[in-house]
Amino acid sequence: MGKRQDRGQPRYRQLADVLIGDISRGRLKVGETLPGELELVERFNVSRHTVREALRRLDDLGLIDRQQGVGTVVRARRSSPSYVQTVRSPSELMRYPADSRLVVTGAVQVRANRQLARLLDVRTGSEWLKVSALRRLKSQPVAIAWTDVYLLPEYGDIVPHIGRRGQLVYQLIEAMHGERVDHIRVQIRAGVVTQELAGPLEAPIGMPSLTVIRHYHGRGHRPFEISVSEHPSDRYLYSLDLQRGWQSSDTWTTQ
């Protein structure tokens, strides 16, 4: 009873997963109040600290709103028109639509010249395996993205497996090579559809687009996958919903 046995997951994580499951399956509906901390303590036979650790995780994920004296309620999901994807927590910037698929169109080993090195923020001359792919949305055929995935050459054997439903590239690397993701950086930049991209993106030249660059780092900030996605979009693409992490202005704004 006291020992961990659920896949080595800590108990607060197990509890969080249970609650996340209840929310995603609709057993806890939007706006509904979660059981109080003390009730969760009794129900799951853990300490209040563990309960709060789990709830903090749900808070970090943007799933709940907490208020002293009131309680914890399931946060509303914002309904969004097509193209618009609301991100409630930073981690969601790493996710892709569930009904999308990546189709590899080619792979080639490249050496980072100055321009590429600057784009990827890697050393000039370093070797990378460049995997080009298209991401298509089934439900929204117009939404498409061009993606170049830069991998450490030693991970070339995962290329045939890219495109598996629900598996991101870094997850493949994690599964097949044990390289654990320790740090992710996401960049967004504005641009326009260039002549080279107009074809694959099925978008007119000059149409505004967003470039999303994802850096996946392992231990010691060693980058092992860098994915560069071009999204043609005249609409808003990402939004970030924040609630935590305030800092007082006097200690910070002088930086």
Added chain:
Amino acid sequence: MGKRQDRGQPRYRQLADVLIGDISRGRLKVGETLPGELELVERFNVSRHTVREALRRLDDLGLIDRQQGVGTVVRARRSSPSYVQTVRSPSELMRYPADSRLVVTGAVQVRANRQLARLLDVRTGSEWLKVSALRRLKSQPVAIAWTDVYLLPEYGDIVPHIGRRGQLVYQLIEAMHGERVDHIRVQIRAGVVTQELAGPLEAPIGMPSLTVIRHYHGRGHRPFEISVSEHPSDRYLYSLDLQRGWQSSDTWTTQ
């Protein structure tokens, strides 16, 4: 010890502010290892739980990297070329360059038609005070932004004070009306410089630009300030540096 008058602030917050101050003032340099948790316990005469709460805050702010068995080190700041602004934590998306100034060019009360209501995500027909302003960077005269700030009409008396160095609009509202910011949402969308914006932005028509929309909410998610900024930029504008908030794919991707 706590010679600073931080009454009313929780102790973990006071400790966090001390550490943030040490980092920002260079007393703790990048890459340097912070004192261990137990040492901080002794030095500040608080429990380890309080120390961890403070360190969690620094982690949320993206100031430190923690690793079990190793310790806590000050995270490196990424140097960025002009125009590029690297954001290490979500809260930084709310900050503006310290050497910028907002110049109000006009204010008018408007009623949200359907288009504006959709842009701002507010009710059609609601009344807003639209304050137009320019943000200029002194050190980088080319970097300029056009900002429309939509306020609840009742806050009209803050308009003359907009532009005060280091004060954001929501901070003025907080200071003068006691409306506390409880929730912030940041949106980013891609676009091009339109004819109407080409003049004020000093940018050619058709140049790619980023629109950043910031929603400031009070209690109960009541929006009281919405700022819409147009940044002419053919380069990357915001990046988000993430390290926390992982979620397992099996519980989440089906959403």
Added chain:
DNA sequence: AACCTAGATTTGTCCGGACATTTGGCACTC
């Protein structure tokens, strides 16, 4: 009806302690 107050409820803060897990370095062996 409008206002106020007391109590119950809920989350926030803080303390003390204990053991687990990860990592790096040191002494040791071969």
Added chain:
DNA sequence: GAGTGCCAAATGTCCGGACAAATCTAGGTT
């Protein structure tokens, strides 16, 4: 010299308890 095993150090997890602060509700008062 290279590998091995052990130990110390550091963060991670988890428990128990206590009081504070914010909020809501019910009841009483005006």
